[in-house]
Amino acid sequence: MAQHATGNDAEHWDINITSSRRGLDINLAELWRYKDLLAMFVKKDIITVYKQTILGPIWFLIQPLFTTLIYVVIFGRMAKLSTDGVHPVLFYMGSVTLWNYFSETLNVTSKTFSENAAVFGKVYFPRLILPLSKVASGVLKLMIQLGLFLVVWLYFILVEQSITPNWHVVFFPALLLVFAAMGLGFGIIITSLTTKYRDLSFLVVFGIQLLMYATPVIYPLSLASPDKQIWLWLNPLTSLFEAFKFAFLGHGAFSFFWLGYSTVFTAVLLFFGVIIFNKVEKKFIDTV
Numbered sequence: 001m002a003q004h005a006t007g008n009d010a011e012h013w014d015i016n017i018t019s020s021r022r023g024l025d026i027n028l029a030e031l032w033r034y035k036d037l038l039a040m041f042v043k044k045d046i047i048t049v050y051k052q053t054i055l056g057p058i059w060f061l062i063q064p065l066f067t068t069l070i071y072v073v074i075f076g077r078m079a080k081l082s083t084d085g086v087h088p089v090l091f092y093m094g095s096v097t098l099w100n101y102f103s104e105t106l107n108v109t110s111k112t113f114s115e116n117a118a119v120f121g122k123v124y125f126p127r128l129i130l131p132l133s134k135v136a137s138g139v140l141k142l143m144i145q146l147g148l149f150l151v152v153w154l155y156f157i158l159v160e161q162s163i164t165p166n167w168h169v170v171f172f173p174a175l176l177l178v179f180a181a182m183g184l185g186f187g188i189i190i191t192s193l194t195t196k197y198r199d200l201s202f203l204v205v206f207g208i209q210l211l212m213y214a215t216p217v218i219y220p221l222s223l224a225s226p227d228k229q230i231w232l233w234l235n236p237l238t239s240l241f242e243a244f245k246f247a248f249l250g251h252g253a254f255s256f257f258w259l260g261y262s263t264v265f266t267a268v269l270l271f272f273g274v275i276i277f278n279k280v281e282k283k284f285i286d287t288v
Contacts, residue, residue, distance in 0.1 A: 031126050041133035046140060060144045064100060068093040075218050084220040084251040086163060090156050094248060095217045095241060097149050101142040102183045102237070103208045108134045109187025110204050113195050113280070127281045128274075131188055135180050142176075153248060168247035168254055175240050178266050182236065185269035192273075192280040216241050221253055236262040 031038075068089060075081045076088035083091040109131040156163050194201045212218070215237045224232055232238050233255075239262045245252030 031128065031132075034126055034129055038129050038133050038136070041130060042137045042140070045133065045137035060141055061148050064093060064096050064145050064148065067096045067100070071096065071218060081219050082223055084222055084245075084249075086245075086249050086251055087156060087160070090152055090163070090249065091220075091245075092218065093149050093152055094244065097142065097145045098179065098241065098244060099212060099215075099217045100145070101138055102179050103212070104141075105135055105138045105180060105183030106187045106190075106208060107204060108138075109184055110190035110194070110201070112188065112191040114191065114201065128188075128277070131184055131191075131277075134187075135184050138183075139176075139180065163248075164250040165248050166246070166250060168243065171243065171247065175243055178240060178263055181270050182262075182266045185266060185273040188273045188277040189269075192276045195280055211235075211237070220245070220251065233258050233261075236265040238262075 071092040072088045076083065076092070112127075112131050112134075153163075153165075157165065190200065190204060214232075215235055216223075216232060221229060221232060221238065221242050239253075239255055239258035242252040243254050243259060246254040
């Protein structure tokens with residue numbers, strides 16, 4: 001059991017809980033000690049979401065499939081948006097799969113304090129465990145959905161022979177890491193701010209939707225004129241989506257400069273996110 005002690009007595013306790021931590025004081029050893037709790041939260045996220053549904057985990061596949069078909073009809077058939085010569089099903093399925101992971105990571109981590117106030121007020125554990133568990137469970141769901149995408153991808157490579165992927169696919173794990181870190185960074189900043197400013201939570205869904213249209217998810221970067229593409233590149237998500245499309249579909253833009261920009265942006269975002277999160281967690285229970 002964790003106990004609080006002061007002065008010389010503190011050395012007799014296994015864990016010393018104090019409110020005088022610095023903002024960037026991350027105890028990695030403590031996070032590792034709670035790895036079993038992290039695994040439990042991940043298992044809970046995966047099991048409970050579809051526990052009382054008829055199709056269960058099959059929804060992991062149905063969601064991106066239905067979304068892809070809707071995008072093909074609305075943006076491909078009706079709006080006639082270009083997909084850079086890539087079959088619309090493959091183009092939208094890849095983009096939708098990645099976007100769903102990023103947006104869900106941001107959305108669920110942005111509710112960390114508001115949805116878990118009762119637990120935080122009764123039990124001690126490193127608060128970062130909860131948002132990290134959301135990121136991890138999201139990766140498991142993403143792997144299932146990527147499996148569906150890869151089946152369709154291989155069909156267009158081996159049967160249709162209409163796309164030419166390249167060696168840049170080796171960078172996908174790094175892209176995924178940046179996606180996860182960026183979603184986590186935005187999420188923990190938002191959840192920290194909403195402990196005091198509740199109305200910000202109402203803007204999250206709208207903001208995520210707006211961000212999707214400001215990112216080349218449902219359209220290729222080439223659809224914008226060269227003089228306006230710079231504004232899209234300033235969106236740190238743009239280089240990630242374009243790199244994914246270039247690597248897997250053979251269309252898009254792969255820029256180490258802009259990928260570096262996105263990585264630095266994410267590192268700074270996560271740095272300040274952890275500082276704000278650690279600062280708020282010490283007294284949020286009084287304001288939530």
